Amino acid sequence: MNDNFNAAPHRRYNILTGEWVLVSPHRTKRPWQGKKEETSKPEMIAHDPNCYLCATNTRINGEINPDYKNTFVFSNDFGALLPDSLDFKEDNGLLKAEGETGICKVICFSPNHSLTLPDMEVSDIEKVITTWQEEYKELGAKPEINHVQIFENKGATMGCSNPHPHGQIWAQKSIPNEVIKKTEKQKEYFQKHGKSLLTAYIEQELKENERIVSQNDSFVSLVPFWAVWPYEVMIVPKNHRKSISELTDKEKLDYAEQLKVVTQKYDKLFDTSFPYSSGIHQSPTNGEYPEWHFHMSFYPPLLRSATVKKFMVGYEMFGMPQRDITAELAAKSLREL
């Protein structure tokens, strides 16, 4: 590793988005007198009569949840996107807007209210992946859906209003900003080198062995060189897979295993149910994207303890993201747990 990384402030380039992050390794010494997060108490009961995600309970719109045994998917009762909303276009050069349609779904990972991903059996995490695959395929096949965003907000700090283990899918007509950036960069590389950008990147990461958190036959979990969030992790298939629908059975098992390993390490890091937003970036569904190499990222806000998070405010909003610990140190802490 370049010794300067831990010695001097520097910026690092994100090859997937083309944007930079400011790294200030000396800044961890800063005393923190600001806001403390509340730590979340673990849920004790497997079925909460007041939870609208638990099996057999009634949701706000009057529907009754089935007595589901593994995963359960339904359309979000307050979706930000609606399937049949008005299509319109306004463009006078300065004010540009267009109607956006889509489908928002909620995926319960388990009927057990008290679990989170790291507590689940690998075989049950596999069932979550199967559900993601089915949704990605089914939604992506619709002519009016061009992009399927699978994500999870975990913990109150991440705007999650219900501890029941669940994630979301927002599928829509247009391709979101972040995905456009990553498509461009991956395409550039693929056209020039005939292999995926992430194939080359993880080859180098596996050789350098400085930012790897965990791996198995088909997946590697690492803190990306350009990580923004303190303990950001990316889970990447070793073989070039454009989306989760291309996984073999063995790969699916290995993916589930890495999901468990990473989230377990997170919970151990500060001895708390670790909050994060995670998301899967993969090929849009409106055509062929041979350059896309799917990956799942975790953006966790905690910085120093269960109660002290990194604030992405002021400078980060107006300038660029800034982080205090290096990706290498974060990877080391996670790896050694």
Place this chain on the structure above:
Amino acid sequence: MNDNFNAAPHRRYNILTGEWVLVSPHRTKRPWQGKKEETSKPEMIAHDPNCYLCATNTRINGEINPDYKNTFVFSNDFGALLPDSLDFKEDNGLLKAEGETGICKVICFSPNHSLTLPDMEVSDIEKVITTWQEEYKELGAKPEINHVQIFENKGATMGCSNPHPHGQIWAQKSIPNEVIKKTEKQKEYFQKHGKSLLTAYIEQELKENERIVSQNDSFVSLVPFWAVWPYEVMIVPKNHRKSISELTDKEKLDYAEQLKVVTQKYDKLFDTSFPYSSGIHQSPTNGEYPEWHFHMSFYPPLLRSATVKKFMVGYEMFGMPQRDITAELAAKSLREL
């Protein structure tokens, strides 16, 4: 106004960054069971012996603050950027990093610990602007500084660890991501039309009169068409000014007045000391940027009340920003206060 804006989910284009925001006007009806923010209690004392920003107190590094009467500027004792840190470059195509130098400063707006910007006299806010001008000029004149970011984080929710009225400046060698995007878009427009993008934009906004919050002779405060944060506001000079250093005396007074008006409206909106990050985007300091039209933006997180904020998580991190109320409704609420 286009009636569809309040009727259907849509996306809007940010002419300054080239990015989109998803607007879901129907989503305000969603019940909120999630995290509540703590409201900040107003500070009661004008001088707090435990505050490291109050006059005559000792800071963590042993320095004693002067008995300042208006503003007071010092170098951040825990700056993310350092003036003399190592310069290095690493680039193998996939791992790209370079040493970054800079200067981080803290600006106390007033010796009075219990004030915030909206409580201050317009003439005292003018002195804050004068200090910003001096710092922008002085820092910008250094050959090793190419960009000067002035900003304020207000409130514990925005990572501010001290209620004493203060802001920050991070000045650095490279141009941050956000500023690069805005430079490109403004340049494109300026080269094509021979006037600044924001000149044309505010002309149209003043004509439509739908998103204006307040104005005086030289400044207009509005909720931009592409606003991301619920009550985001942009303060823009009516005359094309590349930076705050180009303001006439009259313009400076008018700017101070709008700063007071906007922040006062904020405090009234939910009857609380309104948290936000604000920042000034203006011409970088490493050359001529005839296209730049300076503006100050406020990014406030509160959505529905003093305790319910908008979370930019999951979908917003992986896809694109999403908002619930339209810019037009937000502007109306602020305007009518």
